[in-house]
Amino acid sequence: MSNGFYKELLIDEEKHLIENYLDTSGKTLEAGTGGGRILLEMKKMGFTSLYGYDYVPDLIEQAKQKDPSGNICFEVQDATSLNYGDNDFTQIVYLQQIICFIEDSEARSKALKEAYRILNKGGTALFSFLSFDARNSSAMYSIFLMYLGMLRNLRGSPRTIQYLPWLKHGGKINWSAFFDGEPYVYWYKLEEIDRFLREVNFEIVAVGSDRQIREGKMHRSIQTLIKEPIAGMLYFVCKK
Structure with a gap:
């Protein structure tokens, strides 16, 4: 899928996960919504109770402008x-890999909690x-x-x-990257994510990368996934 389409539409992996694991009637929150790309597409798919937040006020304003009906609740958080309640x-x-874009490890843990x-x-x-x-x-x-x-050594x-x-x-191109310049993003190892999610008490029900989603065979645990090639992002479906 081209970059132009990616800016406005769901990528195939997102579409697969949303269609197969979410309920259109459920109260749904997207973290790191940016300009609202995913939520706006979910609205077209029939989702009726949508919320989204981002840390950047300008992005939230852009998202609100794309939803003139105001049916999606966009907030800066x-x-x-x-600020949401427990079990909300x-x-x-x-x-959108929001956890990875938090540079501090303690802050990443807080975000997951x-x-x-x-x-x-x-x-x-x-x-x-x-x-x-x-x-x-x-x-x-x-x-x-x-x-x-x-x-670095x-x-x-x-x-x-x-x-x-x-x-x-x-x-x-960020030329400063070749001199180890900011900004940074954290790239996770498979076993590390599994441990990270379980420490917070999430139950992992499906896991895979872009490759597994394309092949239609998400795994129930990393023990079987680890034996296969991994390509692209890593996706985890969890339950509380």
Whole structure:
């Protein structure tokens, strides 16, 4: 799917997860909604109770302008300290790698705990994470990772190799990335995500990468997924 379509429509993996794991009548929250791309498409799919938040006020204003009916409730909020009540939503959507874009590990943990808190018992959560394993399997990126590791060793940087600078920023090449410049995003390993979610008490019911979704065979645990090639993002379907 082209970048132009991606800006406005659901990507195939998002569409698959939403159609197969969410209920159109459920009270649904999207985290890191940006300009509202996913929620606006969910509205077209028949979802009737939609909420979304983002940390950036300008993005929320853009989202509101795209929904003149005001049927979707867009708000400015911080993922690590949400104003929603306990057990407020029957389903939550974290499909734009919002957790990965939180640089501080403690803040990422707080954001995940908040996601668990606002989800109703028995509710469904959809998560996507940037996959370090998939990125490291690419010949081009593995060379960049080796270079970045050596650069950090020379500088005595304490930052782990899973914190990677954005190679693109604002739609353009981020040349500062080649000098280990900000901004950074955190890329997760498969076992790390599994542990991260279970520590918060999420029950994992399905897991896979872009490849598994395309092949129509999501796994019930990482124990079977780990034996297969991983490509693209990692997706977890969880229950509370």
